[in-house]
Amino acid sequence: MMSIDVAQEVCFLSQTGVGIMGNSLLNMLYLSSFLLGSKPKPTDLVIIHLALVHTVMLLTRCITRTAGILGLGIVQTSVECKLFAYVCRITRGLSICTTSLLSVVQAITISPSTSYLFHLKIQIPDLILPVLAILWIPNMLISTQVLYQVVASRNATTIETNCYAVPLNTLLQGLILTLMALRDILSLGLMSCSSGYMVLLLHRHGRQVKHLHSTGQAPEKSPERRATKIIVLLVNCFVFFYCGDFVLSLFLGTSMKNYVTLLNVSMFVVNGYATISPFVFLTCDTRTQKSPQTRLLYANPL
Secondary structure, rough: OOHHHHHHHHHHHHHHHHHHHHHHHHHHHHHHHHOOOOOOOOOHHHHHHHHHHHHHHHHHHHHHHHHHHHHHOOOOOHHHHHHHHHHHHHHHHHHHHHHHHHHHHHHHHOOOOOOOOOOOOOHHHHHHHHHHHHHHHHHHHHOOOOHEEEHHHHOOOOOOOEEEEEOOOOOHHHHHHHHHHHHHHHHHHHHHHOOOOHHHHHHHHHHHHHHHHOOOOOOOOHHHHHHHHHHHHHHHHHHHHHHHHHHHHHHHHHHOOHHHHHHHHHHHHHHHHHHHHHHHHHHHOOOHHOOOHOOOOOHHOO
C-alpha cells in the first residue's frame, strides 16, 4: 500500500510536470505568434512574463524535491540551498504581482474614452517593460531574508530536501512577514478592484450591444459574456490559491514547530495557480485556439 509520503511526492511531481508543460506551451505559442507577424496586445508581454515566472517556480521546486527523493547531490551545500530558496521566494512574489499587473493592464485597455484611465491607454506599450523590471526590485529585497535563514543539513536521513530554515530574530521575522502581507494584500486589492471594474464595463457594454443587434446573439455566446466569465474565473483561481497560501504561510511563519504535512499542502496550494493559469489562457485566447499545437494538445489529451 502506498505510504502518505510517497503519495504526497507523486501528487507534487505530477502537478509540477503538468504546470511546466502548460506554461512552456503558452510561451511557445505567444512567441511563435510574434515571429509570424501577429501584432502584440498590451497584455501579451505580461502574460509571457507570468508564464516564465511560473515555469522557473515550478522547475526550481521540482528540482529540489526530485533531488531529495532520489538522494541526488544537487542541493547539498548552504549556498545551493540559499540559491534555490531565494529563487522560489522571488518567483512566488513575482507571480502575485504580475497577475495583479495583468488585471490592471486589462482594465486600462478596455476603459472607455470618458474614463480617467483612458489617457494611460496610449502609454501602456512603453510602460510595460519598465513596470515589469520594477516589480523585481521589492521582491528581491523582501526575499533576501532567506539568504540568511536557509542552511544545509549535515545529517539528512529522509527523502525530504536537505535544506532547512533557522529561526530569525523575532522583530526581523515580524518585519518580513509584515512586508509580505502588505505586498499580497495590495496585489489582491488591485486585482479585485480592476477585475470588478472590468466586469461592470463589460456588463454595461453587453446591455448596449444587445439593443443594437438586429439578430441578437444568445447571451451565453456573446463575446462580452465570454470575457466576463474569463475574468471571473481568473479572479476566483487567484483569490482561492493565494489566500490559501497566505493563511498557511502566516501560520507556518509564526509557528515554532515543523509541520511537514502542512508545508507540503502549502507548496501544493501555491503551485496550484501556476499550474492552472496557463490552461485558462490556452482555453480562452482565440489566437492559441487557432494554433496547430493547441488543437493537437486538446485533440490528444493526456
